[in-house]
Amino acid sequence: MSEPISDERIAELLDGRLPEAERQELLARLAASGEDWSVFAEAGGVLREAEESESETETEIRIDPPPAERERTIAAVPATPRQEPPSVRQPGRWGRRPARWMALAAVLALAVLGPVLWTRSRGGAEGPGAPAALLASRDALPAGWGDERPWESSLGAGDPLSPGARAARVGALHTDLAVAAGAGDAAATSRLANEIAALLDAEPGGGPAATAYRQLAARAGEPASALRDPLDDAGDAAASLVDGERMTLAAWTEAARIAAARQDAAFFRASATRDALARAAEDSGLSADARQAAARVSGPNVAAAGWPSITRDLDTLLRAIAS
Amino acid sequence: MPDATDPRALFEAHRPWIQKVAGITCRRNSVWGDDAEDFTSLALMKVVENDFAVIRQFQGRADLKTYLATVVVRRFYEWTRERWGRWRHSARAEQMGELARDLEALVHRDGYTLREAAEVLRSRGRTEASDAELARIFAELPARTPHHGKAQTEPLDRVESDDSPERDVEARETESRCREVMDVLFRALAVMQPEDQVLVRGRYGEGRSVADLARVLKTEQAPLYRRTEKLKGELRQAMERAGVGRDDVRDCLGLHE
Numbered sequence: 001m002s003e004p005i006s007d008e009r010i011a012e013l014l015d016g017r018l019p020e021a022e023r024q025e026l027l028a029r030l031a032a033s034g035e036d037w038s039v040f041a042e043a044g045g046v047l048r049e050a051e052e053s054e055s056e057t058e059t060e061i062r063i064d065p066p067p068a069e070r071e072r073t074i075a076a077v078p079a080t081p082r083q084e085p086p087s088v089r090q091p092g093r094w095g096r097r098p099a100r101w102m103a104l105a106a107v108l109a110l111a112v113l114g115p116v117l118w119t120r121s122r123g124g125a126e127g128p129g130a131p132a133a134l135l136a137s138r139d140a141l142p143a144g145w146g147d148e149r150p151w152e153s154s155l156g157a158g159d160p161l162s163p164g165a166r167a168a169r170v171g172a173l174h175t176d177l178a179v180a181a182g183a184g185d186a187a188a189t190s191r192l193a194n195e196i197a198a199l200l201d202a203e204p205g206g207g208p209a210a211t212a213y214r215q216l217a218a219r220a221g222e223p224a225s226a227l228r229d230p231l232d233d234a235g236d237a238a239a240s241l242v243d244g245e246r247m248t249l250a251a252w253t254e255a256a257r258i259a260a261a262r263q264d265a266a267f268f269r270a271s272a273t274r275d276a277l278a279r280a281a282e283d284s285g286l287s288a289d290a291r292q293a294a295a296r297v298s299g300p301n302v303a304a305a306g307w308p309s310i311t312r313d314l315d316t317l318l319r320a321i322a323s
Numbered sequence: 324m325p326d327a328t329d330p331r332a333l334f335e336a337h338r339p340w341i342q343k344v345a346g347i348t349c350r351r352n353s354v355w356g357d358d359a360e361d362f363t364s365l366a367l368m369k370v371v372e373n374d375f376a377v378i379r380q381f382q383g384r385a386d387l388k389t390y391l392a393t394v395v396v397r398r399f400y401e402w403t404r405e406r407w408g409r410w411r412h413s414a415r416a417e418q419m420g421e422l423a424r425d426l427e428a429l430v431h432r433d434g435y436t437l438r439e440a441a442e443v444l445r446s447r448g449r450t451e452a453s454d455a456e457l458a459r460i461f462a463e464l465p466a467r468t469p470h471h472g473k474a475q476t477e478p479l480d481r482v483e484s485d486d487s488p489e490r491d492v493e494a495r496e497t498e499s500r501c502r503e504v505m506d507v508l509f510r511a512l513a514v515m516q517p518e519d520q521v522l523v524r525g526r527y528g529e530g531r532s533v534a535d536l537a538r539v540l541k542t543e544q545a546p547l548y549r550r551t552e553k554l555k556g557e558l559r560q561a562m563e564r565a566g567v568g569r570d571d572v573r574d575c576l577g578l579h580e
Contacts (some may be wrong), residue, residue: 016541038400042396042400045538266450270421271535
């Protein structure tokens with residue numbers, strides 16, 4: 001049985017102070033361990049939150065630092081140039097598998113076999129249905145929602161939508177549809193489902209996906225529980241047809257717009273939300289304005305910016321994604 | 324400035340940090356109120372006990388704050404194990420955020436009914452959502468086996484096990500298939516680089532955020548999004564090549580949750 005890993009050793013790793021070979025060895029050991037893994041992974045998350053809050057409030061506890069003490073804020077950490085690590089094939093570690101590993105592995109395997117499959121598990125974390133599922137309230141869409149969209153709605157004759165823009169509009173409208181269906185708003189459900197179907201009609205091979213949405217439109221008014229699986233099916237069909245990443249990003253952005261309209265701060269604190277919006281901040285396909293807007297709305301204390309400001313940023317982002 | 328060679332002075336200088344880290348750890352793990360206060364006291368005691376042994380053992384190879392945070396987190400796991408046995412949030416709850424984690428803990432760990440859990444959360448000012456809204460969130464969470472034999476709650480129905488010979492054979496076949504599935508997964512994981520193993524376990528096994536994992540690995544956050552997606556793709560291909568499907572994995576969850 002291997003020696004337990006000391007807290008200071010874990011701290012060295014978290015501080016990036018180990019030579020590369022030792023770092024790789026320790027990471028491999030932790031990735032296959034039990035409680036030491038939990039301490040390592042959770043301490044990292046706790047440190048991130050603590051360091052973010054310290055950098056925001058600018059309060060620090062100072063002691064006489066050792067000469068090699070590093071800057072603690074993550075933003076100041078230079079990207080460490082990594083030499084190619086040695087091959088660390090350690091099937092032996094993973095070969096010793098306590099029973100608890102089976103549950104972990106099963107969860108992991110399910111997540112990996114997604115997103116289509118994961119989406120089916122009632123608003124899974126990766127599919128186009130996920131963002132709406134995270135909204136705290138199951139109210140209908142705000143009054144007048146959809147009368148004006150952030151994206152340019154009128155295109156010149158013969159000026160087709162780009163595939164990315166179409167995918168984004170499908171994603172955003174899917175979120176609206178999920179909200180409407182969840183609230184039992186039959187009129188909005190029917191309208192939105194037909195709108196998505198019309199978008200998919202223009203997509204090569206879009207017939208089956210469009211049909212799925214039209215079938216949903218025909219069932220508008222049924223209980224939300226009855227529409228949940230058909231909604232997921234339609235979303236899966238659309239995501240497999242269009243640019244799935246763009247569709248999902250727009251779905252998150254639209255959900256965030258709804259959350260901002262409802263002042264749903266919890267939505268913005270969810271790690272899934274922050275991760276989804278933070279991706280947009282790094283998307284080189286978006287304009288600088290859109291990336292900056294995404295960076296602002298994916299930060300740790302978004303609500304402090306004020307809801308009107310958040311809404312403007314989200315509109316900017318969605319306009320960039322969907323135009 | 325406190326004397327770096329005086330453990331008591333270092334403790335006093337870092338007391339606010341220890342309290343902050345203890346508080347964050349509690350909140351992240353759905354521990355609050357009196358329980359959180361109890362743990363914070365325990366965390367401070369951990370550093371003080373045996374004449375500040377924790378600080379005297381510190382060799383300066385890491386940042387003292389990082390070291391103390393690690394000590395606090397380990398003490399937290401020890402304390403929760405003493406108090407609740409082995410418990411952690413589901414990956415789904417981690418992804419859904421704080422409210423989902425709190426609900427899951429109150430119902431599955433602490434044994435509250437869903438209605439009682441809703442009242443607790445509202446009375447503590449952690450949400451203003453209605454019972455119906457919280458029930459919808461709860462419905463998105465995976466079913467859990469009762470913890471410490473506490474009473475089950477709506478909407479979790481349990482079917483009494485049937486000890487028929489047919490079910491024994493079925494269970495053995497499922498178990499066997501499950502082990503085959505996990506062999507595929509573990510073989511694929513074993514050949515990954517250690518950083519990638521950490522990412523896969525943290526991101527997909529436990530639902531940890533990319534931001535957290537970036538701090539864990541002390542690396543830039545932005546490239547991790549693509550990297551984790553790529554890793555997921557590699558694992559998925561490995562499982563698909565081996566003919567593993569979602570139903571196979573769900574059966575495993577049913578066996579081992």
